[in-house]
Amino acid sequence: MKYFVRTYGCQMNVADSDEMSRHLRARGFSATDDPDDASIFLVNTCTVRQHAEDRAFSEIGRLRRWKAARPDRKVVVTGCAAERTRDFLERRFPHVDLVAGARSIESFGAIVDGLLAKRPADESLDYAAGAPDGRVASFVTIMRGCNYSCTYCIVPHVRGRERYRPMDEILAEVRERVEEGVRDVTLLGQTVNSYHRDGRAGRNTDFAGLLASVGAVDGVERVRFISPHPFYMTDGVIDAMATVPEVCECLHLPVQSGSDAVLHAMRRNYTRDGYLEIVGKLRQAMPGIVLSTDVIVGFPGETEDDFRQTLSLLKAVGFDWCFVFKYSPRQGTPAAERSSWPERLVEERHAACLDLAERIGLERRRRLVGTIQDVLVEEGGAGRTRGNYKVRVAGGAPAGRTVPVRVTNTDRATLEAEPVDVTAGALSAAG
Ligand code: SF4
Incomplete structure (x- = not known):
């Protein structure tokens, strides 16, 4: 018995899909890349942008035929759009067997047991231990929900307020x-x-303290975290990043805008100067740190001057990566009640911001050419640096090993490298 998972949205959803997969494997299922082989099709939805929601809904619609081909198959819809639009989904797509919103993830095992109990008796399952999936990198969820109320964001509505997992439970999972x-x-x-x-x-x-404890777990080589909020980037967290050897010198720190007026309207709880001060402290503590961010363009009320301040912030920081999003109004959020900019203007700002971000990113990557980097090799011979750059190693390398390589070239997102003998001596830089 096999299952197929389609995941839309952010890393939180990727981690939730991993967790749901573990529950399915523990119940005797195995993963497949081919939906035709599957008896469970799980669609893990996102509602952060209208586009992501629309894509998931059209996929769910197409599953009507998949289910009709073998009516004992199960269509399971989970995630943030499932939380927000449960009634709509149940009405519009009667072929869906189960709608389990993002808040149900903690009880997914019991929910899936309920679903499987409805199967005909001759399909009862042997419960088996969860199988390892052979990856060298994994997400571990430490908290769910959000106590913020950024005016553009639907997440607190669908995922609820913050809930923390106990530290011993986190360490056991690690x-x-x-x-x-x-x-x-x-x-x-x-x-x-x-x-x-x-x-x-x-x-x-x-x-x-959690960073230090996870770093101390035997066998853990690298620790990262996502997504931090600038308000909680305290001196203590920066110090832990700089002093716990396993914590990597890389950080994705969403800024969203470089304009104080827009940050205020977004209710982000920090200023441009405050953000730049954090970047200064991070670079002082870890000079080679790899930094990335998220930016929203075309927020209601964002003037040309506000937009230019975002561009100037990107230049001031010099992000290695920047994910640029067009503002997408979400019903039920305060920002959605304000009038939006014309699509053409939002498109223009998006293109300009993306172009700048790519030029800065390329410049940052080029600085790594010729340096030595430690690459943790994943399945397929490619791997990642401590700074989370993806690296293709010439001739491949054994999965699960950390090997020193010399960066030889870079393209749009990836570094190319060759294995080196470190005893020969070469210059290194964080990457
Ligand atoms: S911090 Fe803001 S953007 Fe992030 S999940 Fe919470 S409300 Fe949404």
Whole structure:
């Protein structure tokens, strides 16, 4: 018995898909890349942008024929759009067997048991241990939900307020992943660094303490985290990044806009100068740190001057990557009540911002050509640097090993490299 998963949206959804996959594997299913082979088709939806929601809905519509070919098959719809539009989904797509919103992820095992209990008796299952999936990198969710209320964002409506997993449970999952072959752990949460921000749960249970504890787990080579909120990038977190050897010198720190007026209208709770001050501290503590960000263009009320301030912030920071999004109004959010800019203007700003971000990123990558980098090799012979650059190693390299390589070239997103003998001596730089 096989299952197929389609995931839309962010890393949180990717991690949720991983978790749901583990529940399915523990119930005797195995993953397939071919939907025709599957008896469960799981669509993990996103509602952050209208486009992502529309794509998921049209896929769910097409599954009517998939299900009709073998009526015992199950269509399962999960994630943020499932949380927000459950009634619509149930009415519009009667071939869907189960709608489980993003808040149900913690009880997905029990929910899936309920679904499988409806199967004919001759299809009852042997419960088997979850199979390792052979990857060297894995997400580990440490918290769910968000206490913020950014005016453009639907996430708090669909995922609820912050809930933290206990540290011992997180560490147990990290050890389990390590036993499966994982070496590179990414801690995941909507505002991941707000983990136990009030410290009420006792010593060493804040985010900085968690970084140190995860880094200390035997077998963990690399620790990353996503997505931090600038408000919680405290000196303690920066210090932990700089001093815990396993924590990688890379950070995706969403800025969204370079204009104070827009940041205020977005209710982001930091200023342009505050953000730049954090970047200054990060670079002082880790001079080679790889930085990336998210930017929204065309936010309601964003003037030409506001937009230019975003461009100037990108130049001031020099991000290695920048993900540029066109503002997408989401019903039920305060920003959606304000009038939007014409599509053409939003398109123009998007193109200009993307062009600048790509030029800066290329310049950053070119600085790495000729340097030595440690690459943790994944299946297929490619791997990642500590800075999370994807690297193709000439001649391939054994999966699961960390090998020193010399960067020889770069294209739009990837580095090319050749293996080196470090004893020969060569210059290195963070990447
Ligand atoms: S911090 Fe803001 S953008 Fe991020 S999930 Fe929370 S409300 Fe959404």
